[in-house]
Amino acid sequence: MLRIGPLELPTPVVLAPMAGITNVAFRRLCREQGAGLYVCEMITARALVEKHPGTAEMIAFDADEKPRSMQLYGVDPVTIGRAVDRIVDEDLADHVDLNFGCPVPKVTRRGGGAALPFKRRLFGSIVRTAVEAASRGGLPLTVKMRVGIDDDHVTFLDAGRIAADAGAASVALHARTASQRYSGHADWDRITQLRDALPATTPVLGNGDIFAASDAVAMMEKTGCDGVVVGRGCLGRPWLFGELEAALAGRPIPTPPTLGEVAEVMRRHVELLIAHHGHHKGVRDSRKHMSWYLHGFAVGSELRRELGMIDGLDRLDELLARLDPDLPFPADADGPRGRQGSPAHVTLPEGWLDDPEDDTVPAAADVMHSGG
Template identity: 40%
Template sequence: MKIGNVEVTGYAALAPMAGVADRAFRRICADFGASYVVSEMVSAKGISYNSEKSAKLMESDSRCPSAVQLFGDDPETIAYAAEFAKRYNPDIIDINMGCPAPKISGNGSGCALMKNPRLCGKIVKAAKRATNIPVTVKIRKGWDSENINAVEVAKYCEENGADALTIHGRTRDQFYSGKADWDIIAQVKQQLSIPVIGNGDITDAESAAAMYEHTNCDYVMIGRGALGNPWIFRQINAYFSRDTFIVPPSIDERLSVMYKHIKLACEYKGERIGVQESRKHIGWYLKGFHGAAALRNEAGKVSTLDDVEGLIYKVRLEILNHS
């Protein structure tokens, strides 16, 4: 797939996930074969107020094309943030038009933008004017079941210069419940000339293949399916290149990648914050392990890398005792 002048190889991208897909997780997923990664959403307004915290979210060192995702509802503020983002060297600027969270969509940003397709177009146009790298958008199916307008919004975005579009097949009202509607993704794909990235409910190589087949999309994007499971990208690449037998990760690999992930987070954010923010990831990595519930409880208490090493030791003991 080519987004503007950016060549995206491979078969699957890591979705933007606030509070989860930070620099460390994006790096780990890219190492496991994610061929395109998108940052956590960054407040354009925050950038215009010189928020260091917002700017830090733009840092990236993934070994694949990487996008900074912006949210906001004012074209000029988005343009300012897109121009500002240049100093972090993203390959692509993505604009969030799908976030359902009241904190975002209650302020006119995220999915609320879809209520005003013309504004979506203006935002894309402003971002395009501000930067010479490709601009993409990420939308949902619509606001609610009465307002399903993904095709209309997608066309406005394309007409105003969007270089690609990702669509998550749920309405804002659905948040993350129910099943993603892949038919709407197929409809959007049929109507656009720019690349369309399908998103929603891909959990393994088979469902990635099913998404490609069902929607004819140009690429797929994975969010929750990658949590505690960065190997999903390796499996998908192997599945499509058909030259490798897909081996699930061993317990040793799972634990050592988890540790590497947390160490990276500490490198980027310092040990206290790095470990604290990694607690939820530990829970996801340990899913399915023997005694996982108790171990997850312990994961909630780790504060240092030493604590994490202690927890890994306990996990190994637990496994030995039950093998």
């Protein structure tokens, strides 16, 4: 059992927000497999405040989706506060998370995401403002962050303490720096350090390199963290949440699906995307998922290519019929999925590293965009 403020999660597992992935369709697939907290795509605070046309679709939840979890991005305490006010006043979600972990250049160059915790006073102001706004509606406010900007600018311990002191209901740590992006290996020892540094009353969640249920068990045993956050490991594998639920409850892990069973999930995913986005956008959005679902299966490059170009359910059915339904799930299919990239210099606002106590909001920082 994981308690995040008033929320009680029987399975201590959180689906990480992923841009273009964790929409209502994918979250439904995951929820059908196992219990957890399923977070929607990251929402820009300013877009939410100004009711940007594209935001409504991104914050859609199923009627039976409880708790409804939303992640916000922003660098201005005032805008963040107004965004959380809207969530409370219009009953848009049951939980709000703040993104301080995104390493994408378009975010960090404006001082957002993983760049922001370096500015301790600004970071604290944002978290305190959001906590105060969320508390009006009894919503838990949580924080997700990285180890730091790079090895020379490690921020997670200070940021964790500031967040806990400000009233954050939990703190999640992706155990990589922003400069690592998704390359190399997550340093789980950093999660241990954060767990040891914060009060026992503030849950610490670990994130990074959970590609199988056994990884989650190992992380919790090694670090003492209170729960796990799963991102890339579930791409093309929503049934991972059923495996996580079983493993963390001490039950046998379900037998992985055959290729025929995977094909059924693929089709359902496309159906749900069409229902959410409409036919054209839903089909187009589904294409990127095809290779993830077939990861490790020996199906041939030509069939993979054709599945990545489908124009509708009829064509999808034709191609899925060419798969061997009895093919067992590959033993070596665990491991990284999606783009891993390589370490890179973190793009920051000019002079960003000069003074960590400077709480000036970066100019033009709250531009509207979605991020990852």
